[in-house]
Amino acid sequence: MKKEFKIGDLVRIKENTHDPGMPDNRLGLLVKKYEQKQILPRPSQYTHTWVVLMTNNKSLLFHEMFLEHSLESKKDEKAEE
Numbered sequence: 001m002k003k004e005f006k007i008g009d010l011v012r013i014k015e016n017t018h019d020p021g022m023p024d025n026r027l028g029l030l031v032k033k034y035e036q037k038q039i040l041p042r043p044s045q046y047t048h049t050w051v052v053l054m055t056n057n058k059s060l061l062f063h064e065m066f067l068e069h070s071l072e073s074k075k076d077e078k079a080e081e
Helices: 071-081
Strands: 010-013 027-035 048-054 059-063 067-069
Touching: 010 048, 010 071, 027 059, 067 071
Parallel strands: none
Antiparallel strands: 010 027, 010 067, 027 048, 048 059
């Protein structure tokens, strides 16, 4: 079961995502969630866009499908070793 994102979470932007303002370490803090108005019923998965304060002090917008909790990504890296 995937852990839900919340304000204050330290996240990592997934490798397949690019933004020119993103730092090399891809780490940031979730500072605001945008609730999207739903006209048609949708599954609850991947419905939020977040403002992420990156470690280079730039705020960027990312859909939550491009985010992962930073601790989870470290566990995955150790499992691969």
